Amino acid sequence: MLIAALLWTTxxxxxxxxxxxxxxxxxxxxxxxxxxMFTPPQEIEIPDxxxxxxxxxxxxxFVHTRRYAGKYVGNGLDCANCHxxxxxxxxxxxxxAAYVKYPAYRKKTGRVDxxxxxxxxCFRYSMNGTVPASGSRELTALVAYSYxxxxxxxxxxxxxxxxxxxxSKPAEAPSIGRGxxxxxxxxxxxxxxxxxxxxxxxxxxxxxxxxxxSFNWGAGMHRINTAAGFIRANMPYGKPNSLDEQQAxxxxxFVVSHERPPDPRYSGSLAETRKKHHDEMCYYGERVDGxxxxxxxxxxxxxxx
Amino acid sequence: MLFRNTLAALVLAVAQPGQSAPDGAVIVxxxxxxxxxxxxxxxxxxxxxxxxxxxxxxxxxNETYLAKQLRDFASGLRENAIMKPxxxxxxxxxxxxxxxxxxxxxxxxxxxxxALDEARRARGENLARRGDWDxxxxxxFRxxxxxxRGVPPHFPAIAGQxxxxxxxxxxAWREGTRHNDxxxxxxxxxxxxxxxxxxxxxxxxxxxxxxNAPDSR
Numbered sequence: 230m231l232i233a234a235l236l237w238t239t240x241x242x243x244x245x246x247x248x249x250x251x252x253x254x255x256x257x258x259x260x261x262x263x264x265x266m267f268t269p270p271q272e273i274e275i276p277d278x279x280x281x282x283x284x285x286x287x288x289x290x291f292v293h294t295r296r297y298a299g300k301y302v303g304n305g306l307d308c309a310n311c312h313x314x315x316x317x318x319x320x321x322x323x324x325x326a327a328y329v330k331y332p333a334y335r336k337k338t339g340r341v342d343x344x345x346x347x348x349x350x351c352f353r354y355s356m357n358g359t360v361p362a363s364g365s366r367e368l369t370a371l372v373a374y375s376y377x378x379x380x381x382x383x384x385x386x387x388x389x390x391x392x393x394x395x396x397s398k399p400a401e402a403p404s405i406g407r408g409x410x411x412x413x414x415x416x417x418x419x420x421x422x423x424x425x426x427x428x429x430x431x432x433x434x435x436x437x438x439x440x441x442x443s444f445n446w447g448a449g450m451h452r453i454n455t456a457a458g459f460i461r462a463n464m465p466y467g468k469p470n471s472l473d474e475q476q477a478x479x480x481x482x483f484v485v486s487h488e489r490p491p492d493p494r495y496s497g498s499l500a501e502t503r504k505k506h507h508d509e510m511c512y513y514g515e516r517v518d519g520x521x522x523x524x525x526x527x528x529x530x531x532x533x534x
Numbered sequence: 535m536l537f538r539n540t541l542a543a544l545v546l547a548v549a550q551p552g553q554s555a556p557d558g559a560v561i562v563x564x565x566x567x568x569x570x571x572x573x574x575x576x577x578x579x580x581x582x583x584x585x586x587x588x589x590x591x592x593x594x595x596n597e598t599y600l601a602k603q604l605r606d607f608a609s610g611l612r613e614n615a616i617m618k619p620x621x622x623x624x625x626x627x628x629x630x631x632x633x634x635x636x637x638x639x640x641x642x643x644x645x646x647x648x649a650l651d652e653a654r655r656a657r658g659e660n661l662a663r664r665g666d667w668d669x670x671x672x673x674x675f676r677x678x679x680x681x682x683r684g685v686p687p688h689f690p691a692i693a694g695q696x697x698x699x700x701x702x703x704x705x706a707w708r709e710g711t712r713h714n715d716x717x718x719x720x721x722x723x724x725x726x727x728x729x730x731x732x733x734x735x736x737x738x739x740x741x742x743x744x745x746n747a748p749d750s751r
Contacts, residue, residue: 314667
């Protein structure tokens with residue numbers, strides 16, 4: 230119990246300002262003197278009008294993506310799987326922090342993208358799906374939801390809690406072998422021994438982390454550093470910041486070393502695609518267990534309803 | 535003589551009928567030969583239990599979860615002075631049979647064994663459906679299933695369960711007196727819930743009958 234209490238008090242929680250009181254016992258991400266975390270509006274504040282209906286649809290798409298935007302989804306994921314608490318949670322790539330940073334030049338596309346174009350990328354890569362058209366009902370709803378969450382947020386600012394935290398360089402190179410043991414003890418319960426997730430009927434309760442029904446090789450989460458930052462701050466679900474940074478690096482390496490659906494930008498050559506699009510910390514095109522990964526899982530990807 | 539006796543012994547050994555699988559219903563209603571008290575004595579044949587006595591309702595809980603709890607009671611991993619000798623008197627096959635019996639029972643109506651005022655209902659509903667992310671507490675239903683019906687094999691159903699039982703378990707995780715939860719997930723988040731939170735969510739769940747409410751209100 231003492232250990233759990235210690236872990237809790239050292240975890241990063243956005244408390245100051247939320248309840249209108251300052252909690253002495255909880256360390257926030259803000260050093261003294263720095264502004265408190267941005268807080269998005271509460272759901273009950275969504276207005277009762279056409280705009281509000283669109284915001285609500287956006288939220289439903291975000292949380293139940295396969296149910297509300299299924300025709301664009303090619304795997305078993307929902308946006309909220311990696312953007313926790315309906316896209317609100319700091320250090321879990323909250324939408325309110327992303328929204329105010331666009332339009333922006335992105336190295337990934339080599340051009341200035343709008344926020345809507347950024348979301349199209351989510352469908353193409355993270356959802357292993359097809360890209361909804363600009364101005365489509367689904368994209369507009371997602372943009373509206375993000376815009377509404379960001380009510381009052383300063384445009385163009387790097388808001389505290391945006392994205393996933395960047396971990397320090399690990400003392401030891403991330404180890405797939407160590408990661409496998411961490412995974413078995415902390416992750417397999419929900420995400421499955423083979424990364425297959427947990428299903429109830431035909432729906433996923435806990436998402437698949439690799440294999441045919443997970444995000445493809447083009448998604449940001451396939452990077453070791455990105456996965457490590459997400460995992461450290463958010464996983465296990467309900468026990469954030471319980472793994473130390475080295476453990477997060479190791480288990481991230483283990484997870485992202487597995488096969489997943491191919492990168493849609495695949496040119497016909499793994500080496501060439503790696504050089505052009507994967508100059509980053511990942512296993513794409515590298516050998517894992519003697520075999521190069523990046524080509525996609527052996528059985529054809531199953532389309533989920 | 536020796537040869538005939540050995541042969542006879544071998545024939546007997548081969549001809550001995552195999553132990554038939556234990557009948558869960560019989561053990562639940564009558565106990566077993568090793569002295570295990572009939573489960574029905576406290577939990578009822580219908581598995582509804584008695585909330586105020588902390589005899590949990592078992593009907594409709596998933597088989598794997600129930601069998602694990604029995605093993606944990608027997609080994610002491612889950613501490614309970616009443617259940618330890620009872621579970622200890624069941625073989626593993628009997629534990630599975632009894633678990634299967636209760637898992638197969640129809641879901642009873644919600645226990646609703648404490649009062650549910652509006653304040654508790656609102657707070658309980660929030661915790662169950664949305665969580666409290668200021669305290670890093672996810673929604674109960676995220677892991678315990680849409681409508682709290684459980685996610686086999688590890689996450690038991692909680693909807694309709696006795697509020698007395700739910701409250702006692704949440705406090706046990708919080709205090710560390712229960713510690714057989716996988717990955718320590720319940721201990722971690724129970725530690726962040728206040729007494730008021732626990733009472734609210736226990737009361738809400740005890741009354742919860744599942745709904746087809748729209749996803750967003």
